[in-house]
Each structure stands twice: as structure tokens, then as C-alpha cells.
Amino acid sequence: MDSIVSLCKRRGFIFQSSEIYGGFGSTYDYGPVGVELKNNVKRAWWRAVVQERDDMVGLDSSILMHPEVWVASGHVAHFHDPLVDCRQCRRRFRVDTLADGSRKAFFNDQWLPIRDNRCPVCQEGQLTEPRQFNMMFKTFVGPVEEEAATAYLRPETAQGIFVNFKNVLDTMSCKLPFGIAQIGKAFRNEIVTGNFIFRTREFEQMEIEFFVPPGTDEEWHQRWIEDRLAWYTRYGIAPSHLRLREHEKQELAHYAKRCVDIEYEFPIGWSEIEGIANRTQYDLQQHARHSGQRLDYFDPYTEQHIVPYVIEPSSGVDRLVLAFLVEAYHEEEVRGRIRRVLRFHKDLAPYKVAVFPLLANRPELVALAKEIAAELRPRWMTVYDDTAAIGKLYRRQDELGTPYGITVDVETLTDHAVTVRDRDTMEQIRVPREKLVEVLRERLD
Numbered sequence: 001m002d003s004i005v006s007l008c009k010r011r012g013f014i015f016q017s018s019e020i021y022g023g024f025g026s027t028y029d030y031g032p033v034g035v036e037l038k039n040n041v042k043r044a045w046w047r048a049v050v051q052e053r054d055d056m057v058g059l060d061s062s063i064l065m066h067p068e069v070w071v072a073s074g075h076v077a078h079f080h081d082p083l084v085d086c087r088q089c090r091r092r093f094r095v096d097t098l099a100d101g102s103r104k105a106f107f108n109d110q111w112l113p114i115r116d117n118r119c120p121v122c123q124e125g126q127l128t129e130p131r132q133f134n135m136m137f138k139t140f141v142g143p144v145e146e147e148a149a150t151a152y153l154r155p156e157t158a159q160g161i162f163v164n165f166k167n168v169l170d171t172m173s174c175k176l177p178f179g180i181a182q183i184g185k186a187f188r189n190e191i192v193t194g195n196f197i198f199r200t201r202e203f204e205q206m207e208i209e210f211f212v213p214p215g216t217d218e219e220w221h222q223r224w225i226e227d228r229l230a231w232y233t234r235y236g237i238a239p240s241h242l243r244l245r246e247h248e249k250q251e252l253a254h255y256a257k258r259c260v261d262i263e264y265e266f267p268i269g270w271s272e273i274e275g276i277a278n279r280t281q282y283d284l285q286q287h288a289r290h291s292g293q294r295l296d297y298f299d300p301y302t303e304q305h306i307v308p309y310v311i312e313p314s315s316g317v318d319r320l321v322l323a324f325l326v327e328a329y330h331e332e333e334v335r336g337r338i339r340r341v342l343r344f345h346k347d348l349a350p351y352k353v354a355v356f357p358l359l360a361n362r363p364e365l366v367a368l369a370k371e372i373a374a375e376l377r378p379r380w381m382t383v384y385d386d387t388a389a390i391g392k393l394y395r396r397q398d399e400l401g402t403p404y405g406i407t408v409d410v411e412t413l414t415d416h417a418v419t420v421r422d423r424d425t426m427e428q429i430r431v432p433r434e435k436l437v438e439v440l441r442e443r444l445d
């Protein structure tokens, strides 16, 4: 994990937020390379769940919503973490009560046992009774900080889909079963954060709410589990690094009938990258009750109003970015040196092609290399680089995961051919310049 975190920093994937001010707790910024990777992950997801299907539409709802949404959804009443304070040192902990009744507290990235209701850090102070701490970020809309102006930053994108159910139904001539997909930021004031971008307070979700006739929900749930698993392997995750975890009855959310996590084998251990839940009719019924609006589907054949069941595949973009980084990261020995390479699927790679002049001090090579880069740029993310010797340029692009490197050398001036280097095999082939686009198209499109 440390090698990946350091590569991310060194190569412009991910920076600590507000770093010049000493950083800001568990928040990260995606750098010039990271934003390309992240956008490609989102694009690959959108392509699979919206573009390639005839039963899904997209949505982009706002982060701020009517506060009643979170009352109806149950977040105001139920979205809590239990916290205790030490009366002596004033430290605050999230507590967890284990099955045998003993308690543990979270501090500095680890869980510490609580003995005799004493503070696990200073060992002196008594702990207060646990208080329920709501994990939604609260803010005030408009100039007055008062209860009536309270709004929340959404803790999940899902509710933006439920409250637009009727709008989508009325405008898009959708027939059951159909789904609505959305990508967007969500915020949770987690006490327990950590493991780089795995768990942060501000994060991005990719969520689907898939509406199905009651009675077909279990079958659709199973189909979605299989569909989503297949998506990960399509983009290069080894099946042996993925597993399913069925939620126990007692860990199911109050609205869920069944939930299955897709877990990835991170260096920190198996961890959730996506949850696929059967949310039943809960959300639509809750919003119908609280808004006074009808949120159901009229079936023209049976002439009945149906409240659909909802299957929700929900994943975190940042976690997927981390999983794809971990999966792609390889170290290998080449001629006595360590080669670090990110073997991204071509669709996820931040840059597809890099173009170099073999000699940066030969103006005619530089001009030709720039000309080739300009020709490729409208088709693929292309980077031009002449700031180091060729060996170093290759190593840099290996660490960025760029699938192909194009080198313009002295011979190019006479034979009008360039060298194309493959990131994974390091094989080099000589390609006539006029065939270059065609050769790359075969490999990249």
C-alpha cells in the first residue's frame, strides 16, 4: 500500500488536500493524472450501466435537498455513530459494543479495548454515556443560522433518485423494470476514516436504483450481483481478487431485505467496494407518505398501481480507483533494476499514448514528435515529453500506466517510421508513420 500511496503522490495521481497548510483530515485531491483515471472509471461504469442497456437512464441531482427528504429516508433518525467523551482528557471516541457486551473505542486508526469504563488513552478519566452523533454534515441555507434554515449535504446520492422517480417516469416513457443511474459526491461525517482514499468524509458514489415489479425482486437482485461482478473482470480485476459477502440478518439496514457486498482483496485485507441491496418498497413508500405525492407505477395492462421494489447496486468511485490502482500495480526486475508499472485496462489508463523524440537537442526530431502528438491528440489522451533521456521517459510512462510509447529517432527522418513500445511486454515494433493511427486504433479502440 505504501508503494502505491507514494507512486500516487510522485506521479500526480492523488495529493493530500490543502497540503501547503499541513493537510486536512482524510481529504484528498485528484491530480492531473488521477482525474483522468477517475473520469475513466466513471465513464466505464456509465457505459456499462446506462449506454449499453435499454432499461436505464441517467440523472444528476443536487447535493442540497429539501431537509424533509432526510426525515423521510430515515437518515435524521437513524444515521448515527455512538460517541463517548473522556471527562478527564476530553478526547472523543467512537465506541463499538461487541456481542459479549464488552466495548472498544476507535482512536488514532485503531480500536482499543475499554476497561472499567475508563478512557483507553489517558487511562484515568471516566467515559461519558454514549451519545448518538448524526453523521450528516449540517449547513445553513441563506444568511440566517437557524433551525428553519438547516440543510444537509447528502450522505448518499440514492435519495436524489427516489425523489425524481415521478419526474423520470412522466418524461421518459419508462416501463417496469427500469433503472436510474447517478454519479455524484456524498458526504458523511465519519469518526473512523483512513486507509488513504478508502474511507473519507467526502467521497463520490456511483449508484443505481433499479425498479422492478414486486415478486421479481429476488431474481433481479441475483442478476445485478452477477452483472456487477462481470463489470470488474471486464476492466481487468482478477476474479480471484473478488468475492461476495452476504450480510447477516442483524447487520441489514432497517429497510433492506437482502444485501450482498462485492469485496476486493486490498493490501489492507478484503474490503467492500460495492454493496448490492434489495431496498424493497421502503424509500418510495416513505417519500409518498412524507410528500403526499403518489410514487407508484401504473401498469397499463393490468390497470393497477404498483409500488416497485428497488435493487440498489451502490459503489464508491474512490474505492474503485484504489482497487484498480492496486490491481494494476506491478514491480518486476528488468536487467537488474526494479520496473514499476501500472497495467491498467486500456480504457482506464489516464494517457493512452506518449510521444518522445529520441534526442531532445535535435530540433527536427522535436518538431516531428510534436507533430505526431498533435495528430494523435484528438483521438486519444496523448502526452508529449522530452524532459529526460528515453529510458527515464519509458519508466515514467510505465508508472502512469500509458499503454503505448512512440519514439521518433534519427532514422525516422529518412525511413518515415516510428518505434511503438508496448507497456506490458516492452516489445518494440517499427511502424510506418502513415500506418500509426491504424496500428493504435487496432489496439486502443
Ligand SMILES: [Zn+2]
Binding pocket: 086, 087, 088, 089, 090, 091, 119, 120, 121, 122, 123, 124, 125
Ligand atoms: Zn482520557
